[in-house]
Each structure stands twice: as C-alpha cells, then as structure tokens.
Amino acid sequence: MAPPRRTAGLALLLFLGACGFFQSCAVEVDVKDASNVTCLYAQWMMKFLIKYETNSSDYKNASLDLTSTVTHNGSICGSDTQAALLAVQFGDGHSWSVNFTKNNETYRAEFITFTYNTNDTAVFPDARRQGPVTIVVKDAMHPIQLNNVFVCHHTTSFEAENVTQIFWNVTMQPFVQNGTIGKKESRCSADTPTAAPTVLPTVANVTTASTTVSPAPTTAPTPAENPVTGNYSLKTGNKTCLLATVGLQLNISQNKPLLINIDPKTTHADGTCGNTSATLKLNDGNRTLIDFTFVVNASASVQKFYLKEVNVTLLNHQNGSVILSADNNNFSKWDASLGNSYMCRKEQTLEITEDLQVHTFNLWVQPFLVKENKFSIAEDCSPEVDYFIVPIAVGAALGGLVVLVIMAYFLGHKKHHNAGYEQF
Known part of the structure; x- marks a missing residue:
C-alpha cells in the first residue's frame, strides 16, 4: 500500500x-x-x-x-x-x-x-x-x-x-x-x-x-472518618493568586444515601483568578468535579469577598457519564475583608440541592490579593456557642458585681448605724 x-x-x-x-x-x-x-x-x-x-x-x-x-x-x-x-x-x-x-x-x-x-x-x-x-x-x-x-x-x-x-x-x-x-x-x-x-x-x-445499558455506578463505601484536609493553590504566571486549605465531603441523599470523601492526593486544582471574581476548580481525577466561585462585593463601604457559587458534577468512573450535576449560585458565605483570609475550623454545610450537600472541614481560604504565597490575616468564624457563652459570662460577672456592691452598701450602712448608737 x-x-x-x-x-x-x-x-x-x-x-x-x-x-x-x-x-x-x-x-x-x-x-x-x-x-x-x-x-x-x-x-x-x-x-x-x-x-x-x-x-x-x-x-x-x-x-x-x-x-x-x-x-x-x-x-x-x-x-x-x-x-x-x-x-x-x-x-x-x-x-x-x-x-x-x-x-x-x-x-x-x-x-x-x-x-x-x-x-x-x-x-x-x-x-x-x-x-x-x-x-x-x-x-x-x-x-x-x-x-x-x-x-x-x-x-x-x-x-x-x-x-x-x-x-x-x-x-x-x-x-x-x-x-x-x-x-x-x-x-x-x-x-x-x-x-x-x-x-x-x-x-x-x-x-x-x-441497545446496551451503561453499567450502574459502583457505590463507594461510606467513609468512617472526616476527609483529609487538602492544600490547593492557583497561580497567575509565577505569582500565587488563590490559596485554599479544606477537607471536602459530599453527602448525596438521592436514591441510596452516600458520603464521598475527596482525596487531596488524587485531586487536581485549576481555575481562574481575577480582580472581582475567582474560581477554584477541583478534579479528583476519578469521579468528582467541584467548582467554588468567589466574588467581591464592591458596593459595601468595606470591600469584602464571599463565596457565591458552588457547582458539583459526579461522574460514573466506569464510562464517564454524568450521574449528577447541580449548582447553587445564590450563596453569600465565607465572607471576609478584601486582603484578608477566611477561616473556619468547624464543620460547615453548603446546601447545593435537597439531595446534595458539600461538607467542609478545617477551611482556610483566600481567593484575592495573596501576598508572598501566604495567607493574610484570618477572619475566623466563631462557633455559635461562643455567641451565647460570652454574653452569659459577661452577664454573670456583672450580676456578681452588683450583688457585691449591694452587700457592701448594706454592711457599710449597718456599721455606720451601730456606731451612731454607741455615741449616745
């Protein structure tokens, strides 16, 4: 030939x-x-x-x-x-x-x-x-x-x-x-x-x-532990423009309930950085794609960034077909002043749909104005219990102080009164 x-x-x-x-x-x-x-x-x-x-x-x-x-x-x-x-x-x-x-x-x-x-x-x-x-x-x-x-x-x-x-x-x-x-x-x-x-x-x-039906996706075992925390970053040229540290877990309640931990060892980070919008795209190389989109609220008196959208795509690892694809673009979470980072060590839940949630652990993220490849000052999310403990503690201290003042007043008044009788 x-x-x-x-x-x-x-x-x-x-x-x-x-x-x-x-x-x-x-x-x-x-x-x-x-x-x-x-x-x-x-x-x-x-x-x-x-x-x-x-x-x-x-x-x-x-x-x-x-x-x-x-x-x-x-x-x-x-x-x-x-x-x-x-x-x-x-x-x-x-x-x-x-x-x-x-x-x-x-x-x-x-x-x-x-x-x-x-x-x-x-x-x-x-x-x-x-x-x-x-x-x-x-x-x-x-x-x-x-x-x-x-x-x-x-x-x-x-x-x-x-x-x-x-x-x-x-x-x-x-x-x-x-x-x-x-x-x-x-x-x-x-x-x-x-x-x-x-x-x-x-x-x-x-x-x-x-006429052949694609094989059903293999169900992953339910993880017994929290996900491993991964470190992810994006660069523009040689300069780091986004940093993120987070453990990720998917909670899928569609059909049979299923928890999927994202393994940072097999997860690749990609995305885009901008002045007012940034997207972190995570691909675990097997079955899951997760996109996090951050924006800057320029209308506020103090410019802040926040998480606006999360998109999740779950693939059948045997044939690549899409099992589940969902997004929520109405978030207003993980907000911090522009130039700072956002940190939350406790578990948080992002509700994508009724059948899909993303759980985050040990979160630390800065999508804008990263300097010297390091996180800036962190604005921490305080556990809800702190908001009650602090006022209760302050109130208890003030209450105790009032009681002491009243007791001191009565004791002092009584002593003064007794001293007056002795003079007669």
Whole structure:
C-alpha cells in the first residue's frame, strides 16, 4: 500500500446509543485516503463543562454534548512529514480536533483544540461574550507503538480556561498501516489490566451497542472518618493568586444515601483568578468535579469577598457519564475583608440541592490579593456557642458585681448605724 495521502477522500461516521440529557453520543470516525483504505480510525465519547459569564456579570455552568449531527471536515490522514488530524464539528458552531505526529516507531497526540460558540443560545442563553471561543490543550498522551490501537475506557479530563473536557471509552489509531486497524492494544495507565478489551466496531457491533445499558455506578463505601484536609493553590504566571486549605465531603441523599470523601492526593486544582471574581476548580481525577466561585462585593463601604457559587458534577468512573450535576449560585458565605483570609475550623454545610450537600472541614481560604504565597490575616468564624457563652459570662460577672456592691452598701450602712448608737 502506498503511504497515506495528505487529504481524506472518504470518511464514514457511525453514532452509538441515544443522546440523552446526561449521556453524550458516542461517535465513530473512519477516515479513508484517496485509495479508499482506512488511514485514521477513532471511536470515543466526550462531553464539555463550560463556565461562562452572563450579561449580568454572573457566571453560569453549561454542559455541551455531542449531538446527533456530526461532521468531520478537515480530517487528514497524515504522513511522515505531516501531522494527522482528527476533526469533528457538531451543534451550532462547535468543533473539536486532535493532531497526531509520528516517528519511525511511535505516534502520539500533540494538541487538542476545542471551539465552542456562545451564539448557541440553547447552551449559552445569556452569554455576555458572543461568538466562537477556542481552547488549546497540550495532550499528555505517552508515545504509542505504530500500528497499535490506543484504548482508554477510564474517564480522562483536561481543564483549561473555564472548560473541562471529559473523555471515556476511547479507541483510536492514526497512521493506520495497510488499511488494517492494529490488533494489539496500548492501554492508558488508568485502565486496570483486567479491564474488558475493546471490540473493534463493525456495523453489527454498533447495533448491539445502541441497545446496551451503561453499567450502574459502583457505590463507594461510606467513609468512617472526616476527609483529609487538602492544600490547593492557583497561580497567575509565577505569582500565587488563590490559596485554599479544606477537607471536602459530599453527602448525596438521592436514591441510596452516600458520603464521598475527596482525596487531596488524587485531586487536581485549576481555575481562574481575577480582580472581582475567582474560581477554584477541583478534579479528583476519578469521579468528582467541584467548582467554588468567589466574588467581591464592591458596593459595601468595606470591600469584602464571599463565596457565591458552588457547582458539583459526579461522574460514573466506569464510562464517564454524568450521574449528577447541580449548582447553587445564590450563596453569600465565607465572607471576609478584601486582603484578608477566611477561616473556619468547624464543620460547615453548603446546601447545593435537597439531595446534595458539600461538607467542609478545617477551611482556610483566600481567593484575592495573596501576598508572598501566604495567607493574610484570618477572619475566623466563631462557633455559635461562643455567641451565647460570652454574653452569659459577661452577664454573670456583672450580676456578681452588683450583688457585691449591694452587700457592701448594706454592711457599710449597718456599721455606720451601730456606731451612731454607741455615741449616745
């Protein structure tokens, strides 16, 4: 077979499963060269979580899935001197692509480019910024042996510029040799050695897959202890712009009650810093995404920051589908003077919905004006009992003082009276 041509002559796209509200469509792309043989093959599922600014200067979270109409314009087979490109377009002006390079022995993904269009009012009904927004992420994929199929059932995500890209059930091979997809798999490190092998799709397999129900999520055991406290930070350039220390626990009462402790050892911090708004995005690398958004109240006589919004997304760690997604953007908690930090050692509860709460432990946070990578003066939340103990103690002391004054008065008056009788 001749080397792959630079242009794709024909591509066949097949769609697996239904596109439900919480379930992204699966897509299969088989790019063929001018000789009508496969040069690039991919099957995967993906979705996007996007935080965007509204016309009222608030921030909202949007979920963008592949639609039932996907095109592949711009896909390129690639060659020894040109990168291969897998490109898809979907919805109202959204697109995603990944380019691959190779040497004599291996290939690897280099960059992922995602463009979302805020003119899509169905997804971004009140976006302040109008038009396409492009995000480029350098892929961390390790080199794969040529003619091996890259497979990753496990959920993988990338976070950059208020966008979380989520992928799962990935089967992919660029630079296909002799038009035949490789039979040997190279698994991602997150997949266990015993994970079920991927069956290369055929038309028959597509029909079967469309009627297969995704496996139920594995229920995590109820934690017996409070969560481990994690230390998180964000930087702008080389300067730290946000600091947070907190232990996090999710309390989910939907269906079967469930407590989930967030493990800081496997949790990655990302987000954005600004003068009046900052967002800390935590991804535990497995099943949970939590976003905390802080804003500055500039209308007050003394400028203060406070927590305004919390967004929680719980994923099925087996296939990446969204089990639960909820947010509350009406908080007014964790407030402190701008330039200071907020501290609360006691347990607090953030009510996201009736079925979802976030418990925090040993909280210390400063989302603005961090200096020298250290927390500034902390404004502590005092336990409610302190508000009663102090007045009671003061009242008791004052009461005792009044009693002593009265007793001293009577004793003194009595002594003076007795002394008067002795004079007569």
